[in-house]
Amino acid sequence: MAKRIKAKPTSDKPGSPYRSVTHFDSLAVIDIPGADTLDKLFDHAVAKFGKKDSLGTREILSEENEMQPNGKVFKKLILGNYKWINYLEVNRRVNNFGSGLTALGLKPKNTIAIFCETRAEWMIAAQTCFKYNFPLVTLYATLGKEAVVHGLNESEASYLITSVELLESKLKAALLEINRVKHIIYVDNKTINKAEYPEGFEIHSMQSVEELGSKPENSSIPPNRPTPSDMAIVMYTSGSTGRPKGVMMHHSNLIAGMTGQCERIPGLGPKDTYIGYLPLAHVLELTAEISCFTYGCRIGYSSPLTLSDQSSKIKKGSKGDCTVLKPTLMAAVPEIMDRIYKNVMSKVQEMNYIQKTLFKIGYDYKLEQIKKGYDAPLCNLLLFKKVKALLGGNVRMMLSGGAPLSPQTHRFMNVCFCCPIGQGYGLTESCGAGTVTEVTDYTTGRVGAPLICCEIKLKDWQEGGYTVHDKPNPRGEIVIGGQNISMGYFKNEEKTAEDYSVDENGQRWFCTGDIGEFHPDGCLQIIDRKKDLVKLQAGEYVSLGKVEAALKNCPLIDNICAFAKSDQSYVISFVVPNQKKLTLLAQQKGVEGSWVDICNNPAMEAEILKEIREAANTMKLERFEIPIKVRLSPEPWTPETGLVTDAFKLKRKELKNHYLKDIERMQIVIGSWHKGILLVLNTANICAGYRVYEEEIDLRAVRNAAEAPRIVHALRQWKSTGPIMYLTYCWMNQACTKILATLTRRPSLLRYKGREVSPACPLKVFRIAFHEHEEQRVTAPDC
Structure with missing residues (x-):
């Protein structure tokens, strides 16, 4: 299937846009006839799937604290089965919540912010805002105080939806710095002591707002419906390159983007179950869930800490969310897939010789079958059934986005989880839409052809040495055009003018800053990122992202950040080591002490550096690309630390500041x-x-x-x-x-x-x- 032409340029002129061959003459802008706004998609789904299960949440049966070897206390949960509400119940709650917000004084086209973890109430609140024409300002639940204050003040939101946990932690300390918020709605069925909060804020539970909206005098007032050109969302980015920016999305932008995405997911419908655990403030998760809701899929909510039986918040012996839900569809960022790959391969290494040999033979055989377009049912049954069960056993397709997926991990997921990986490429600015690989395309390292809603062209980047005239394939900066392109950055006209443009036909284009290469079949490969490219002292260009991608699957490495400066001739690196494997190696080398002591031990740094060099040689990195120094971090990089985004992208600026003293010592x-x-x-x-x-x-x-x-x-x-x-x-x-x-x-x-x-x-x-x-x-x- 990789040889079949999937997209082609609109003309023979170098740099011409590529379009999907299935929608070559015109780009798709709408999927369901007449549903040109998000509220109409919602109404369509409710009318079609009324009594079908829609949103599900597991009940917490018990909580207990568990002391870890490092002295930290982790909360462990025992969770029950999923409790579901159907489409009609979701619709009832949406109407009541919308009427309640209106009764509190929220006007159409006035912004309301949501700063909350992924959960059913998040989706109910979002559908309410779409239906009642309240532009929704989304903020990642892991953002720090400064970023949250910036987003709330810049957006001028006077209403805020959050959770009790975030209200009592991050928000309480920030309230006095927030200018416009007057009403705070918390989604939990809990009580809080309102006396502990500053005057000037009215605090409500979501349930009380819904009860207010259900009163006849309020529920009788119909919603003020949006038009396609109305603002649906101001989505604040994760801030991977600095202060978060608010991306303005109209209803028409999101409708077009989801039209393109849904076309690449065959058979999407009521028989599917989707597991929602990524941040709903991320465009990938939000558009995926709205699409699933539209087509009648059940959505069961989860979190990265409860996803599997081995997840950190699941009490040993009890079941994780995937085991209970048994999803058929899920989205994942490469970091999560990399963890699964390393964990499974670690278990394989612990097998005896015969088991290990059988696994390798079966793996290699199935891999060859996949490359030929076939499957290996016997291998699936005898070898990969237990691996597949880690995600519930029923996953028929996974969508990967947020960052490039390594070929090794991609192949592993194909083989061991017995399903295709739809590797996608998109940005917040393109409403998540750009490309997605077809399920029949088992090549790796590529992100597929342009979706039917957009076209993609390449632009010369002379400084980096990428041009549309390159042979054998054109290369350059990726520029995406179509109705899915957002309207720009909120209150940032200068940055909007820098990154967005409108052509003579009125079509919007966005310059991504990513470097791509089009293959002869019209599929795109991401090969670089302008902001990740550093010119060394001797004139060589180093792609930090390329270095990290080549080394991140080393068994001893959980995460890695490469660093280089233009006035230096080499690369250095910061590594989060795999605690289990490095601790075992330390014991073998006679290195004693705490986990922090092990990470600070020169001998352990030398071992990591040795593995880096071996992996670099295997991946054929140039000598100047191989890090010559390493610093180990005993603490993992999580969104909560502020060193990575919710999609686990590295925040280079924050990492540089965090390790500044180490960088100076290592130079x-x-x-x-x-x-x-x-x-x-x-x-x-x-x-x-x-x-x-x-x-x-x-x-x-x-x-x-x-x-x-x-x-x-x-x-x-x-x-x-x-x-x-x-x-x-x-x-x-x-x-x-x-x-x-x-x-x-x-x-x-x-x-x-x-x-x-x-x-x-x-x-x-x-x-x-x-x-x-x-x-x-x-x-x-x-x-």
Whole structure:
């Protein structure tokens, strides 16, 4: 199927947009006739599936605290079965909640914000806003205080929907900084002490607002319905590249985007069950759930902490959400699939020789069958049934989005979970729509052809070396056009003008900042990201995302962030290690102590660095792309830490600030010192990838040559900790020459290109041989 043409350019001119061959003459803008707004989609679903189960939530049977080995206390849950409400009940609650908000004073086209975890009440609130024409401002539940305050104040929302947990934690501390919010509605069936909150805020339960709306004098007032050009959502981004931006989405934008997405999911209908656990503030999850609701799929709610039997909040011996719900459809970000892949392969490594051999034979056989377009039912039954059961056993299709999915993980999910992976590409700005692979396309590394709602073109990026004239395939910055393109950034005309454009036909386009390549069959491959590309000191370009993707599936690594600077000639990395595997390795190496001690141990850093090099060579990274240093983080990067987004994308700015001191210690500063500064480094640490011990001595403070022996003696005190490297910006006065001459009496200490360095050598910087097997390359003039 990979050879069949799925999309083609609209003309022979290089850089022309690619369109799906199934909608080549015109782009699709609507799926269900007459349903051109989100409230009409909702009404259509209610009328068609009225008494069918719609939204489901598991009841909490018991909670208990469990002490972890690291001293932290985790809350463990025992959950019951899913309790369902049908479409008619959802409709009743939507009408009551909308009438209640109207009775409280909320006017059509006035914004209302939601800052809440993924749950049924989130979807009920959203459908209410769509029906009553209240533009919904969405904020990730994991955003920090500053980002939440920014979003609420910028959007001028006077009503806020949240949960008790968020109200009592993040919001309580931020209320005095929020300017416009007057009404706070919490969705839980709990009570709170309103006296603990500042004056000026009216706090209501969602249930009380619904009861208010059910009163005859309020329920008799019909909703003010939206038009396709009305604002449906102001969706604040996760802030992966800085302060969150509000993306303005009209009803028509979302309708077009979901029209394209649904076309790539064959057989979507009432027999399906979808598990909702990703943030509903993320465009992928929101559009997926609205689409499922529209087509009669049950939606069972979950969370990443209760998803499987092994999830951190599930009490050992009890069942996770997938086991109980048995979903047929689910969306996932690559980070979650990578975790599943590593966990399963870890179990495989623990098998005995015969079991391991059988698994490998079966895996390889099925992989070959998949590549030919066939299945392997016997392997599915005998080898992969237990693996498939991790997600309930009934998943028929998974949708991956939010970041590139590695080929290894993609193949693993195909083989072991016995279902196709629809790898998609889209952005908040495109309402999540861009491309999705067809279920019959089992190639990896690609994201499919353009959806029927949009067209995609490539634009030259000369600085990065990508052009539409490249051979064998055109490459360049990805630009998406169509009715699914949002209206711009809320109250940010400058950024809107920078990223959005409108052509002579009135079609909107969005410049994504991602670099793509179109294959001959019209499928797109994401090959780079402009913001992830760093030009090193010697002129080589390093794609940090490419480096991370190549290394993140190392068994010892749970997460990795690569870092480079244009004034340096190398890459360094920060790694969240796999606690189970690294702890076991530490025991084998005789390294003792707490988890923090293990992560700070130089020997463990060296082991991680060794694995990085092996994986880099396997993935054929260039030498300059391979990290030469590593720092281990004992704490995982979660959305709660603010170091990754809810889709687990790295927040590079926050990571850089978090590890700034480590970055400074890890840098090998070469050729950029002030005149007369001698830098002393412990090179034993450098060679092993350890943090560097540094001390600067200002040679300008050395007044005469007589002081040189004292300086040399002081320098040699460090010899006991390992070989010492001496670098200097060779501004030679008599004292500096004397010091250098004394040091270079031992050729093993200071060499340039294998030769002993002469004190009279007019070098500005030296090449230093750390050990025979390791040499840091720097640019230097010849002697």
